[in-house]
Every structure is written in C-alpha cells, then in structure tokens.
Amino acid sequence: MSIAQKLYEAGYITYMRTDSVNVSAEAVKKTQAFIAKNYGNDYLPKYARTYKTKSKVAQEAHEAIRPSDITKTANKLALDSSSDKVYTLIRNRMLASQMEDAVIESTQVKVRVSEYFFKLNGQKILFPGFLSVYPESTSEQLLPKLTESQELFLNELFAEQHFTSPPARYSEASLIKSLEQYGIGRPSTYAPTISTILARKYVEKEGRNLIPTDTGMVVTRLLEKHFPNIVDISFTANLEEDLDHIAEGKRVWTEMMHDFYQPFAKQLEVKDKEISRDDFTVLGKSNYKCPDCKRPMIIKLGRYGRFVSCSNFPECKGMRSEDGKTEADQAKEAYTNEFLSLYKPAPQTEDGKDYLLKRGRYGKFWAHPGYPKIKDAKPLEFTSAVFKKVYGTKPKSKDGKRMVLRNGKFGEFWAHPNYPEVKEVIRLNKKEIEAKKTGSGDNLERFCVIIAVLFYYTHLHFLFAR
Incomplete structure (x- = not known):
C-alpha cells in the first residue's frame, strides 16, 4: 500500500484506497486506442467493457485503480524495482480489462x-x-496427437502420496481478503487496521505470516468472554453498513450512536466491576505443582512474558519459570556442567559472594544476591569456544582494531571500540544468531480474524465516550 501511495502522490496512478471497478469513459477510450495501435483491432471487443462490483460494501466514490496515462510504461517512468512491479501489475490489469477474450x-x-x-x-x-x-x-497443456481406439503402451507407472494440509496462516493480504468477505472495514481502513494490531503487539510478522502474541491471545479471549456481541462478525459488518447509510443520508447519525452506545456504555459499567485480573493475565493451566503449597499452578502473562504461578495467589506466592524451574533450581543451574560448558562462571561481589542466575524479560542474567533491592545485574558471557561458534572471529575495524559486540534496539552488532564516537558498525543477522544460540527456531501459535477488528471497537468507544 505504501508503494501504491507513492505512485499516487507522483501522479502515476489514480487513488488507490478504493474497491471500485468503475472507469471513466475518457480512460476507456484512451485504453482502447492504445490497444488498437499496439496490438491490433482483433484485440478490441465489439463494445467497451464495463464492470459491476460483486461486493455489497464497495465504496465507489473513486475510479478503479488505473494508470493516469496508459501509454506510459514503468520503463518510461524510470521506477525502482518495487514500484515497477506494482505499476506494471496495475497497468496490465487495465489493459486486459478492455481486451478481447482469449x-x-x-x-x-x-x-x-x-x-x-x-x-x-x-x-x-x-x-x-x-x-x-x-x-x-493460464498456460497451454499440449497433448500428443491421438486417434480414437488407438492402442497405447505403458511407458512409466508411479504412485504419489498426498496429505491434507491445515488452513494457511493469515498474511496481510489474506487477512484483508477475509475482512472484505465478512464486510468488516473499508479499503481506506485495511492498512491502518493491520498497522495497529502490529503496533500494539497483538501480532508479530514471521515472514509473510501474522503470528499472535500472548497479549493478542489474552485480549481476544477477554473480548470473546465478556463482549461476545461486540466481537461478533455480523455485528461489525452491520455497524459498517449503518455508517455507510449515514454517509448516504439514509440514517440519522445521532440515532445510530444512541442505539449502539447506550447499551454498550451500560455493558462497560458492568464489566468494569466484573472483569478480574485473571481475565487478562491467565493464559491457561500448567502441569506443574506449586513448590510451596503443592497446589496446581497456572500459566500467567507478566511484564516480562510468561511465568507459572500458584493457583492460590496471592495467598501463596509460589512461582516457577515457564520451563518449570523455581528460583532455587535456577540458581543451581549456574553450577551444572551443561551451563558451564556454555557460559563463564558467575561473577562475584566485592565480598566474594556469587551473583545469582535469574530470568528476566530478555532472558537469563546475573543478579546481585541482594537483587532487586540492590539493582546490580550483569549479562551472561559465553565461553570463548561457544562465542566463536555463535559469532565467529571478532572482525577488525578500518583502523585495525578488534570490534566489540554490542546490543542495540534492533539486536546485536559489532561496533568500533570507540563507538559511538566512531560510527563504524557491522550488523548481525538476528535470526541466524538466535538459531545458533538455541539450536531451534520459533514455534508460536497462530492468530485469528477477530483481533483484526479490535481496532474498530477501541476507536468507536473513544468516539462515543466524548
């Protein structure tokens, strides 16, 4: 969409946030003239082609997306690679829409x-x-010349096994297609909706796929449990239709707002008292028992990610990490052969006490025995052998000095020893480094359409609350 926006701002295509299929008579005439000149009259249909949208919610205030000048190719406009592909796709679609059938x-x-x-x-x-x-x-699939009753002889015989695949994960494109199918949103709001659920960390992108975060799963479950009427797909589609009727002058906006917001406001008052902290922190049950009271434990979402808590909290403050380890287990891990084969031993305080191994938002770290009262923490350091395996040999800067490994907003990188005074850096591939550290990639659960519409309800709530 951002590429199309740039093409529109440059005057190369018409307005792109539309699902209209209408094209002006002047544009059709110019396209037909171009086809006749460059392809021949055989490629022109007897009558100019017109199209009608199949979508009930199409916004047809604008023309269909088309080139501003059909005679200009991407080469003539000297576009970059990405813009070239988008522009060529739009131009070829416009030409094809006015050509004769194959x-x-x-x-x-x-x-x-x-x-x-x-x-x-x-x-x-x-x-x-x-x-x-x-x-x-389409493509040709040519067959050999055969005659009726001709005798054929076996040349090769082989068997193939196929498996049923689960539904594909949502990408931005497939999510927009589903939103359009259910009548949720409009062309002008699709891009902001996806930007919002990404910005609020409800989903993350893994390649082209949209992957749910724990926050997204918790929010979805809370809405489905306490506001089922609001997150119902038909409700959203009907609300969008009401907004269209207001725009067309078929309904009074104050009437529509009253019908929607009065019961919604009462529902919010009730749920404000009814919703407990567990509704937006508990992710599910755990197989572990509490180390203190031996009761069942539950998986919770905290400031720094997942952890396992006693089901009797706050009476019992028993906790474990996501992998089931208690703080005592975590501290003992620092002295195991497995740990010491990867990391250097614990640093010590001035009075000779070992720092304790703890787990935080960004993983494991060394903490002062008096932590968190004494806010003294240090990062774990790989052994020389493991460091070399993960990061390779330390590169040299342009002036021959060994570069230093640093951690920034976008991950780890090599930097000049005098960084940031000397702005010489080498970026590291975050995924490759993580794979080397953990020995495996991510295995996250996937998301559903419902979180995409959260954007609308939030904004409607603030709008009606004013």
Whole structure:
C-alpha cells in the first residue's frame, strides 16, 4: 500500500484506497486506442467493457485503480524495482480489462484399461486476447496427437502420496481478503487496521505470516468472554453498513450512536466491576505443582512474558519459570556442567559472594544476591569456544582494531571500540544468531480474524465516550 501511495502522490496512478471497478469513459477510450495501435483491432471487443462490483460494501466514490496515462510504461517512468512491479501489475490489469477474450481449445482424453478409465486434460491457446498482457493467468497443456481406439503402451507407472494440509496462516493480504468477505472495514481502513494490531503487539510478522502474541491471545479471549456481541462478525459488518447509510443520508447519525452506545456504555459499567485480573493475565493451566503449597499452578502473562504461578495467589506466592524451574533450581543451574560448558562462571561481589542466575524479560542474567533491592545485574558471557561458534572471529575495524559486540534496539552488532564516537558498525543477522544460540527456531501459535477488528471497537468507544 505504501508503494501504491507513492505512485499516487507522483501522479502515476489514480487513488488507490478504493474497491471500485468503475472507469471513466475518457480512460476507456484512451485504453482502447492504445490497444488498437499496439496490438491490433482483433484485440478490441465489439463494445467497451464495463464492470459491476460483486461486493455489497464497495465504496465507489473513486475510479478503479488505473494508470493516469496508459501509454506510459514503468520503463518510461524510470521506477525502482518495487514500484515497477506494482505499476506494471496495475497497468496490465487495465489493459486486459478492455481486451478481447482469449480463445482456448480444451481437450479431454479418456484411456480405458480393462474396466478402469484414466483422464487426461489438455488445452491450446487459439487466440491470446487479454492473455497477451496477462500470460500468467493460464498456460497451454499440449497433448500428443491421438486417434480414437488407438492402442497405447505403458511407458512409466508411479504412485504419489498426498496429505491434507491445515488452513494457511493469515498474511496481510489474506487477512484483508477475509475482512472484505465478512464486510468488516473499508479499503481506506485495511492498512491502518493491520498497522495497529502490529503496533500494539497483538501480532508479530514471521515472514509473510501474522503470528499472535500472548497479549493478542489474552485480549481476544477477554473480548470473546465478556463482549461476545461486540466481537461478533455480523455485528461489525452491520455497524459498517449503518455508517455507510449515514454517509448516504439514509440514517440519522445521532440515532445510530444512541442505539449502539447506550447499551454498550451500560455493558462497560458492568464489566468494569466484573472483569478480574485473571481475565487478562491467565493464559491457561500448567502441569506443574506449586513448590510451596503443592497446589496446581497456572500459566500467567507478566511484564516480562510468561511465568507459572500458584493457583492460590496471592495467598501463596509460589512461582516457577515457564520451563518449570523455581528460583532455587535456577540458581543451581549456574553450577551444572551443561551451563558451564556454555557460559563463564558467575561473577562475584566485592565480598566474594556469587551473583545469582535469574530470568528476566530478555532472558537469563546475573543478579546481585541482594537483587532487586540492590539493582546490580550483569549479562551472561559465553565461553570463548561457544562465542566463536555463535559469532565467529571478532572482525577488525578500518583502523585495525578488534570490534566489540554490542546490543542495540534492533539486536546485536559489532561496533568500533570507540563507538559511538566512531560510527563504524557491522550488523548481525538476528535470526541466524538466535538459531545458533538455541539450536531451534520459533514455534508460536497462530492468530485469528477477530483481533483484526479490535481496532474498530477501541476507536468507536473513544468516539462515543466524548
């Protein structure tokens, strides 16, 4: 969307936040003239093509997305690689929409083997039509020349095994498609909605996939439990339809606000007293027993991520880390052979006491025995052998000095010893480093459509509360 925004601001395409399929008569005429000149009259249909949207919620105040000047190619505009692809896609779509149909000959061959039949399908393009600019939409599958009752001989026989796959995870594109399908949001709000759920850490991006965070899962569960009518997909679609009716002058806005907000405000008052802290901190049950009272424990979401807490909290303050270790277990881990094969021994205080191994928001660290009253913490340091395996040999700066490993906002990096005075750095691949440290990648649970619509309810609440 950001690329399309730049193309629009540069005057290369029409307004892009629309799902309209309407095109001005002038643009159609120019497109037809270009097709006739560059492809020939055979590629022009008898009448100009017009289209009607299939979407009930389409906003057709603008034209369809099209090039401002159909005669200009991406090369003529000297666009960068990303803009070139987006512009070419829009331009080819506009050209194809005004070209003649392709003529394709389809053939089906049935081969009988005893009482069994095998089918073979083929197709041949007789006239390319719009496929001249949209070749990726179909391809030829040519069959050998065969005659009826011809005897065939087996050349090769092989078996293939296929498995049913689960539904694909949502990407930005597939999530927008679902929102459109259910009538949630409008073209102008799709991009801000996704930006919002990413900014609020409800989801994270892993490649193209949107992955739910613990915060997102907790918020979703809280809304589904206490506000099922608000997060209902049909309710959202109907609300969007009401807003459209207001824009079209078919409904009075004060009436609509009263019908929505009065019961919603009462519901908020009730839930403000009813919702407990557990509703937005408890993630689920745990298999561990409390180290203090032996009661069952639950998984909670804290300031620094997941941890396991006694189900009898606050009467019992028993805790474990996510992997089931108590603070005592954590401290003992610092003296195991496995730990010492990876990290250097615990540093010591001035009076000779060992620092304690603890786990915080960003992982394990050394803490002063008096922590947190004495706010003294130190990072863990790999042994020389492990350090070299994870990070390799320390690189040299331009002036021949060994660079220093530092940690910044975007992860670890090599820096000049006199950084930041000398701004010489080498970025490290965060995923590769994490994989080397842990020996495995992430395995996170996935998200659902419902969190995407949270953006709307939050804003409506603030709007009506004013």
